[in-house]
Amino acid sequence: MSTPSSMIAAAIIALLSTTALAETPDQGRPAAPEEIALWDTSIGPDGAGLPPGSGTPQQGEAVYAARCLPCHGEKGAGKPNDQLVGGLGTLAGDQAAVKTVGSFWPYATTLFDYVRRAMPFNAPKSLSDDEVYAVCAYILRLNGIIEERAVMSAQTLPKVQMPNRDGFMPFSRQK
Amino acid sequence: MNRRRSTGSATEAAAGNGLLDRRSLLAAGAGSVGLAGAPSALGAADLSIEPWMREPGSPFTGYGQPSRFESKTVRTSASAPGTTGAGASRTPLQRLNGTITPNGLHFERHHSGIPDIDPDAHRLLIHGLVNRPLLFTLEALARYPMETRIAFIECGGNSGALYQKEAAQLDLQASHGLLSCAEWTGVRLALLLEEAGIEPQARWLLAEGADAAGMSRSVPIKAADEALVALYQNGERVRPSNGYPMRLLLPGYEGNMNVKWLRRIKATEGPTMTKDETSKYTILLPSGKSLQFVFPIETKSVIAYPSPGITLPGAGIYEISGLAWSGYGKISQVEVSADGGKSWAPAALREPVLPKALTRFRLPWRWDGGPAVLQSRATDGSGYVQPTRDALITERGSRATYHFNGITSWAVGEHGEVRHVYA
Numbered sequence: 001m002s003t004p005s006s007m008i009a010a011a012i013i014a015l016l017s018t019t020a021l022a023e024t025p026d027q028g029r030p031a032a033p034e035e036i037a038l039w040d041t042s043i044g045p046d047g048a049g050l051p052p053g054s055g056t057p058q059q060g061e062a063v064y065a066a067r068c069l070p071c072h073g074e075k076g077a078g079k080p081n082d083q084l085v086g087g088l089g090t091l092a093g094d095q096a097a098v099k100t101v102g103s104f105w106p107y108a109t110t111l112f113d114y115v116r117r118a119m120p121f122n123a124p125k126s127l128s129d130d131e132v133y134a135v136c137a138y139i140l141r142l143n144g145i146i147e148e149r150a151v152m153s154a155q156t157l158p159k160v161q162m163p164n165r166d167g168f169m170p171f172s173r174q175k
Numbered sequence: 176m177n178r179r180r181s182t183g184s185a186t187e188a189a190a191g192n193g194l195l196d197r198r199s200l201l202a203a204g205a206g207s208v209g210l211a212g213a214p215s216a217l218g219a220a221d222l223s224i225e226p227w228m229r230e231p232g233s234p235f236t237g238y239g240q241p242s243r244f245e246s247k248t249v250r251t252s253a254s255a256p257g258t259t260g261a262g263a264s265r266t267p268l269q270r271l272n273g274t275i276t277p278n279g280l281h282f283e284r285h286h287s288g289i290p291d292i293d294p295d296a297h298r299l300l301i302h303g304l305v306n307r308p309l310l311f312t313l314e315a316l317a318r319y320p321m322e323t324r325i326a327f328i329e330c331g332g333n334s335g336a337l338y339q340k341e342a343a344q345l346d347l348q349a350s351h352g353l354l355s356c357a358e359w360t361g362v363r364l365a366l367l368l369e370e371a372g373i374e375p376q377a378r379w380l381l382a383e384g385a386d387a388a389g390m391s392r393s394v395p396i397k398a399a400d401e402a403l404v405a406l407y408q409n410g411e412r413v414r415p416s417n418g419y420p421m422r423l424l425l426p427g428y429e430g431n432m433n434v435k436w437l438r439r440i441k442a443t444e445g446p447t448m449t450k451d452e453t454s455k456y457t458i459l460l461p462s463g464k465s466l467q468f469v470f471p472i473e474t475k476s477v478i479a480y481p482s483p484g485i486t487l488p489g490a491g492i493y494e495i496s497g498l499a500w501s502g503y504g505k506i507s508q509v510e511v512s513a514d515g516g517k518s519w520a521p522a523a524l525r526e527p528v529l530p531k532a533l534t535r536f537r538l539p540w541r542w543d544g545g546p547a548v549l550q551s552r553a554t555d556g557s558g559y560v561q562p563t564r565d566a567l568i569t570e571r572g573s574r575a576t577y578h579f580n581g582i583t584s585w586a587v588g589e590h591g592e593v594r595h596v597y598a
Contacts, residue, residue, distance in 0.1 A: 025320075027311065027316070028301070028310055029309065030307055036300065036308055042383065042441065044443065044445070045446075080256035081256060081257065081258075091459060091463040091465075093463070094572060096574070099454065099459070110448050110454070113450070118287065118388040121261070124287065124389070167464055168453070168457060169464055169467065170466075173559075
């Protein structure tokens with residue numbers, strides 16, 4: 001049962017929208033929450049949007065061996081495609097910078113978001129959420145960022161402290 | 176003849192090593208002042224009735240193609256090992272003139288190939304911090320007022336190789352070819368956001384593509400002021416390689432943010448921190464820290480003619496010509512040097528000079544056959560001057576990868592060969 005105040009609020013919003021829309025074509029159709037849920041797979045750095053499920057480094061090792069290794073190498077060493085492990089300590093100075101998930105990425109949530117939408121390259125969106133958690137856990141473990149027995153889930157993944165978390169400054173033209 | 180009169184001040188030197196005044200060689204008759212040396216003699220035997228004048232030409236075609244003699248005017252591309260569509264193709268800037276890139280030559284950067292999107296099945300979802308989440312079909316968008324805008328798009332990684340310590344021997348296509356300019360037509364994003372009713376705490380928009388990589392970027396909400404949901408490119412539907420059936424166009428912003436195959440815009444409070452705004456498109460400094468959210472393309476220019484791979488046939492008159500652009504607005508001046516930056520002459524800017532679009536500059540030059548180092552330097556409407564490469568490297572080091580906008584140097588050797596050098 002709606003409270004009177006929320007009904008009033010809804011009525012005001014409806015009124016505002018109709019006035020605002022008077023001069024615009026308004027050809028979009030309202031999207032239902034289930035439709036949005038199906039499409040909205042992006043994960044914020046605070047973990048907003050992470051699905052239920054979980055995975056461990058050990059479970060992830062199997063996923064990695066079956067689905068990632070041919071392109072990203074033994075233990076994420078890279079070749080033929082991106083290196084996913086190592087590179088710590090190479091960012092400062094003039095040496096070749098080895099930017100990997102471990103050395104460069106500021107948020108572990110990005111790894112989940114990206115792997116779920118884009119990897120494995122040859123069959124994106126084919127992993128279950130548990131498999132994505134597990135393979136992320138494995139990559140984070142290989143980088144020495146989480147413990148062997150850590151479990152990655154919607155609760156734990158956003159709390160992972162990435163080594164380069166404070167490595168970024170927003171650009172401004174005026175400096 | 177008016178020979179004497181037009182040679183007057185118009186062909187005066189404007190800067191060292193043969194740069195001439197930008198107004199010279201433009202007046203009628205001025206081109207025949209004998210500066211170019213003797214034109215090659217054309218004997219009567221060279222003039223004949225050619226075969227194509229002796230029979231009817233080919234029939235009509237549904238979609239025209241360039242002359243078969245222009246087969247070298249093509250993009251060059253490279254993809255990540257083992258993949259065919261995760262990489263980039265480059266515009267052959269050294270073979271084009273004017274400022275508009277033909278659709279088949281617009282540069283591309285794909286992360287997982289070009290999706291084969293059925294326009295009737297495609298939807299654009301606007302949601303997140305909005306009062307009314309909305310879904311748009313292509314048909315629905317076609318009923319909105321449309322705007323047309325000429326805008327360049329440059330990949331944030333264009334000319335990244337010029338940060339390297341050794342001057343790579345690349346032609347213009349390889350060094351600067353992740354740059355194109357087109358006339359884009361579409362619906363103002365701000366209008367769609369207004370209909371959805373953006374909530375006040377929304378500061379960012381996450382834009383997502385419908386490709387296999389689900390390419391996504393966070394865009395500051397102020398970018399929506401100028402943004403288009405572009406449906407047409409140079410008059411025809413946006414090409415699949417550029418986001419068919421719709422792409423985000425953010426004039427002046429680095430290419431990667433102009434999300435192709437646009438399917439979703441989510442209003443958010445903060446940036447989503449996607450892979451392409453953390454792992455990529457950030458500028459690593461010698462301190463080990465990285466600059467993030469480097470959105471507009473900084474003011475930049477480059478000489479297209481002559482450029483590496485081109486050999487000047489001999490001493491004499493040439494028109495130096497190139498491109499200048501700024502993600503912050505209009506180009507106000509381009510200067511050219513033929514002596515490696517010791518002296519500069521203002522180039523003529525060809526109209527139209529539009530904000531956040533490519534601008535073509537030109538300047539006549541009398542090459543004496545000796546060594547020369549050609550450079551161009553652009554200034555934008557705010558007074559910002561394109562930096563030397565040295566200044567950029569001092570600030571950013573050689574591992575910055577993205578947003579290289581330093582002055583580029585082409586050395587002309589004694590046989591007319593042009594090479595990329597650091598000067």
